[in-house]
Amino acid sequence: MKPQEVLLTVLLCIGAIQGLIYGIILWRNKSQNSIAHKFLAAILFFFSYRLLVEILTLFNIGFYDFWYHFLIEYNWIYGALIYFFVKAYITPNFKLNLKKDWIHFLPVFIEFIWSNFIKSQNFYWDGTRESLSWLGYYGYITWMHYPTMYVVSGLLIIYYSFKAEKLLKVDNYETFEIITEHTLWIKRVLKVLRYFSILIIVIVLIDLIFFDYAFNQWYRYPLFIIMALITYWLGIEGFSKRNKSVIKLKTVLTSKEKQQLEALSKKIKHLMVEDEVFKNPDLTLSLLSEQLNVKPYLTTKCLNLIFNKKFNDFVNEFRIEEVKRLVNKPENNQYTLLALAYDSGFNSKASFNRAVKKLTGKSPSALKNN
CATH class of the missing domain: 1.20.1070 (Rhopdopsin 7-helix transmembrane proteins)
Structure with missing residues (x-):
């Protein structure tokens, strides 16, 4: 051979x-x-x-x-x-x-x-x-x-x-x-x-x-x-x-459950958009549920099934959008990006950087450049 x-x-x-x-x-x-x-x-x-x-x-x-x-x-x-x-x-x-x-x-x-x-x-x-x-x-x-x-x-x-x-x-x-x-x-x-x-x-x-x-x-x-x-x-x-x-099995909702979660989703959105509760750096799932007057598991279920989001990601999306809004205001040019992040509800530089990278796929500086 x-x-x-x-x-x-x-x-x-x-x-x-x-x-x-x-x-x-x-x-x-x-x-x-x-x-x-x-x-x-x-x-x-x-x-x-x-x-x-x-x-x-x-x-x-x-x-x-x-x-x-x-x-x-x-x-x-x-x-x-x-x-x-x-x-x-x-x-x-x-x-x-x-x-x-x-x-x-x-x-x-x-x-x-x-x-x-x-x-x-x-x-x-x-x-x-x-x-x-x-x-x-x-x-x-x-x-x-x-x-x-x-x-x-x-x-x-x-x-x-x-x-x-x-x-x-x-x-x-x-x-x-x-x-x-x-x-x-x-x-x-x-x-x-x-x-x-x-x-x-x-x-x-x-x-x-x-x-x-x-x-x-x-x-x-x-x-x-x-x-x-x-x-x-x-x-x-x-x-x-x-x-x-x-694979992950989806939760099949009854008509009554769906109506209940959709009604709850409107309350959550109202708290976020109108009351801007996301600006509270100490906001937690329990605290949000208290303001909604529901059990935390219902809030989690609503976020997962209606918004298809986890609690932290859901809240941080509003905070990032707020940062974008503040950055675009000329009167805020004197403030650093991190200062605007704190005003938007982030409680640390690390959490801000991590959230922006995860949810946008870009670095925080890209928010200011845009």
């Missing part, structure tokens, strides 16, 4: 073993995302299987021998697994409905049957074209002398990665909301797999057009090394995020 083949074998083994280990851990995980983890584990298992098949070919195992008929390609399954991994992650109590969802796995069944049919042609082949049927001959040519399986696999991954991304749209659902910051790693996974698929399609088409599809080692080895690295990284990503939920 050549030195580069030894190095390739080591790298592929690391990726395959890592994929198997993390796949088993994710498959056995019992968190609320356990179904999603099983789909991610399945992706890792198939990636590891594909890497192990490539390792065997380096030892000349699988080239028209006994194992040739058992090492079947499963390149067309990744798209469906990616889609259901994301769907299971963002769907409460997800269950695979075989009556409705079987269509997504149809490509892999077609690939399995077709691959077996092509491999079976070796039993009839005697070196002449006439020894094979028309379908067997042209099927073999299409399958073995064109990058059909790789192009279709890449297109399926690209299609399902975009389809999965649509599931992560935050405004798609009535009964729950998606925690955007918790889906960033899933979006990274989708993008990496999509870009890898695009890379494979581009390379095999270049090889087909300019090199008569020789599947040369100069790009075959790097592609499988990248696949091993993706398998390694995917296992770590899935493992590190295995207990992180990406």
Whole structure:
């Protein structure tokens, strides 16, 4: 075995073993995302299987021998697994409905049957074209002398990665909301797999057009090394995020509750706009609730469900708007920005800076510049 083949074998083994280990851990995980983890584990298992098949070919195992008929390609399954991994992650109590969802796995069944049919042609082949049927001959040519399986696999991954991304749209659902910051790693996974698929399609088409599809080692080895690295990284990503939920159930209000909270929201807004209670630096949830003559939990519920805000953010938004108003007055040019922040209800420089950065995404000085 050549030195580069030894190095390739080591790298592929690391990726395959890592994929198997993390796949088993994710498959056995019992968190609320356990179904999603099983789909991610399945992706890792198939990636590891594909890497192990490539390792065997380096030892000349699988080239028209006994194992040739058992090492079947499963390149067309990744798209469906990616889609259901994301769907299971963002769907409460997800269950695979075989009556409705079987269509997504149809490509892999077609690939399995077709691959077996092509491999079976070796039993009839005697070196002449006439020894094979028309379908067997042209099927073999299409399958073995064109990058059909790789192009279709890449297109399926690209299609399902975009389809999965649509599931992560935050405004798609009535009964729950998606925690955007918790889906960033899933979006990274989708993008990496999509870009890898695009890379494979581009390379095999270049090889087909300019090199008569020789599947040369100069790009075959790097592609499988990248696949091993993706398998390694995917296992770590899935493992590190295995207990992180990406959805939060919404509270469904009755008509009476909604009317009560909407009435309370008008009182809160009146206190803020007309009475300017936000200017009180010691304003707390309890103090605001006392002025509203309601329990603090009702004030919190109103802020969360009607205004979609937490108490501190809600109050600080009014304070920041007041700072903007004061800054725009010429008679206030003699005062510092911090002095105007104190007049607006902030009780410290740190709280002012933190609130402006969080709610506007800019530094406090940007308020004065604007």
